[in-house]
Amino acid sequence: MTMDDYAACYSLWASTEGMVLSDSDSREEIARYLARNPGCSFVCARGDELLGTLLAGHDGRxxxxxxxxxxTDRRGQGIGGELVKRGLAKLRAEGIAKCHLFVLAGNELGRGFWSRSGWEERNGILLFSSDT
Ligand SMILES: CC(C)(COP(=O)(O)OP(=O)(O)OC[C@H]1O[C@@H](n2cnc3c(N)ncnc32)[C@H](O)[C@@H]1OP(=O)(O)O)[C@@H](O)C(=O)NCCC(=O)NCCS
Known part of the structure; x- marks a missing residue:
């Protein structure tokens, strides 16, 4: 993914159920994220049509x-799985041994995908957040 993909990505994210957008999805913040994690995020596109996205990065740990x-009309064709595979391969190449992700409670589609893909659903962890 590059910033040339940003507009199409944002419009896919905005129309995707189970996805919450925030200030961190602004053009500036996504540009900073991609610059901080070069080569880790991917899109799947056919011609001008954007089919899928993945943001991936790490904090050094x-x-x-x-x-x-x-x-929606491109699901079930292996695109999501392939994007994740590529993101994980890049993280692994950078020496990152473990990866986490957040799924909103109630997103059963996402939950099913991650479980089917071999990810372990963690219990006993609470997420706390604060402004800096
Ligand atoms: C989740 C999502 C990205 C999956 O993309 P996709 O391209 O349809 O997934 P794939 O076709 O690559 O599926 C990979 C594997 O997961 C399985 N799978 C996909 N969605 C599944 C689901 N909801 N429940 C169970 N298994 C699922 C597929 O059958 C496939 O299994 P296989 O490798 O044994 O054949 C897509 O449904 C989506 O965009 N959902 C809305 C956004 C979302 O919820 N994102 C995740 C939240 S963090």
Whole structure:
């Protein structure tokens, strides 16, 4: 993914169920994210049509995936799985051994995908957030 893909990505994210957008999805913040994690995020496109996205990055210790999304009419063709595979391969190449991601409670589609893809659903962890 490059910033040339941003507009199409944002419009896919905005129309994807189970995905919450925030200030961190602005053009400036996504540009900073891509610059900080070069080569980790991917899109799947055919011609001008954007089919899927994956944001991936790490903090030097653990990897994190965000915004795994595939256009509704292109699901079930292996696109999501392939995007994740590529993101993980890049994180692994950077020496990152473990990766986490967040799924909104109630997103059963996402939950099913991650479980089917071999990801372990973690219990006993609470997420706390604060403004800096
Ligand atoms: C989740 C999502 C990205 C999956 O994309 P996709 O391209 O349809 O997934 P794939 O075709 O690559 O599927 C990979 C594997 O997961 C399985 N799978 C996909 N969605 C599944 C689901 N909801 N439940 C169970 N298994 C699922 C597929 O059958 C496939 O299994 P296989 O490798 O044994 O054949 C897509 O449904 C989507 O964009 N959902 C909305 C956004 C979202 O919820 N993102 C994740 C939240 S963090």
């Amino acid at each position: 653990r990897g994190f995936l965000y915004h795994v999304a595939v256009a």
